[in-house]
Amino acid sequence: MARLMLRPTARNANVRCQSAADTSPEPLLVRCARGEAVERPAAWMMRQAGRYQKAYRDVALKHPSFRVRSETTDLIVEISLQPFKSFRPDGVILFSDILTPLDAFGVHFEIDDNKGPLIEDPIRSADQLSKLREIDLGKLSFVGEALSTLRQEVGNAAAVLGFVGSPWTLATYIVEGKSTSIYKTIKCMARSDPDLLHRLLDHLAEQIATYCQFQIDSGAQCLQLFDSWGGQLTPADWDKISKPYIERIIQKLKKSHPDTPVVLYVNGSGGLLERMATVGANVIGLDWTVDMADARKRIGKSAVQGNVDPCMLFSNQDSIKEAVHECILKAGPNGHILNLGHGVLVGTPEENVGHFFDINRAWSWENAPARV
Numbered sequence: 001m002a003r004l005m006l007r008p009t010a011r012n013a014n015v016r017c018q019s020a021a022d023t024s025p026e027p028l029l030v031r032c033a034r035g036e037a038v039e040r041p042a043a044w045m046m047r048q049a050g051r052y053q054k055a056y057r058d059v060a061l062k063h064p065s066f067r068v069r070s071e072t073t074d075l076i077v078e079i080s081l082q083p084f085k086s087f088r089p090d091g092v093i094l095f096s097d098i099l100t101p102l103d104a105f106g107v108h109f110e111i112d113d114n115k116g117p118l119i120e121d122p123i124r125s126a127d128q129l130s131k132l133r134e135i136d137l138g139k140l141s142f143v144g145e146a147l148s149t150l151r152q153e154v155g156n157a158a159a160v161l162g163f164v165g166s167p168w169t170l171a172t173y174i175v176e177g178k179s180t181s182i183y184k185t186i187k188c189m190a191r192s193d194p195d196l197l198h199r200l201l202d203h204l205a206e207q208i209a210t211y212c213q214f215q216i217d218s219g220a221q222c223l224q225l226f227d228s229w230g231g232q233l234t235p236a237d238w239d240k241i242s243k244p245y246i247e248r249i250i251q252k253l254k255k256s257h258p259d260t261p262v263v264l265y266v267n268g269s270g271g272l273l274e275r276m277a278t279v280g281a282n283v284i285g286l287d288w289t290v291d292m293a294d295a296r297k298r299i300g301k302s303a304v305q306g307n308v309d310p311c312m313l314f315s316n317q318d319s320i321k322e323a324v325h326e327c328i329l330k331a332g333p334n335g336h337i338l339n340l341g342h343g344v345l346v347g348t349p350e351e352n353v354g355h356f357f358d359i360n361r362a363w364s365w366e367n368a369p370a371r372v
Helices: 010-021 028-033 054-062 066-070 073-087 126-130 137-154 167-176 184-192 194-218 235-256 292-299 310-314 317-331 350-362
Strands: 091-093 109-112 116-119 159-165 222-227 262-266 283-285 303-308 336-340
Touching (some): 028 336, 054 073, 066 109, 073 350, 126 194, 137 159, 137 194, 159 167, 167 184, 194 222, 194 235, 222 235, 235 262, 310 350, 317 350
Parallel strands (some): 159 222, 222 262, 283 303, 303 336
Antiparallel strands (some): 109 116
């Protein structure tokens, strides 16, 4: 994709100035991920940059293709920084997609604004699988360049987050050929041709591990691993089909980048929490369907992320404050990154997103209420 040059703005200059003045050794989010004592939880939101923001919609009008927006260095940087400039979250996540690396190892795809991801040639045979190759990081230079630029722009004022999809979640798109709600083809493959599926998952784990290392080397200070469709598996199947490949990725990262925290998020994870706590991730991301205090008991020593219901941001500001305070109190003073239980919903009022972050910034464990 061609690179589009951004014109410097006063706001961009202000970000750099503030970043240079921030002399804290590491961003708050990284310290929270490690379970260190902090004055308040760090906070960011999944789908932090996106259609709920007018600034994003304006960029989308100029550049209608999602792949152009997410594969052009300057657009990635501009969009990633939009919520940082507006709300000052403690994390700035790369604007990208979990499918972005697929082309780099031989899986061609498009993203339709209405239909979602579309895989040109779904993999359902050994012959198709044999055509996959090792990941070509040269085809992902825009990711590395964007992460490096974000680190320069943000400094220590926030942590720069990279992210990837888990092998199982990526495999659902590669095998089904598109988004699905029932996962019939890949679940049948798991029973009728398990060798083929595991060979695909094995290949994906190796390529995604390399992609993770590339993101960290390029500037990511924390990495979130999305097993978005792990909750569509039975716990027993998750143990066989998803967990081993997540573990392999995390083990490789712990060897090559032991100081970089990894967050594991599984949507619909209520039946998987104890299993998630054993894969080696520093932080367990929680959706809104589990109680934060109960989750803390179930997963033990791992740090947690989450888990305010995204629909709460459509409520009044007093209700948002109550929900945020309840989440923080139940999570406790150490090892908590405040987030939603899923991504920001389209149509969410921007002022309520800002209010969410304002509430968190005003929190102090030294003066915390005993209860909501």
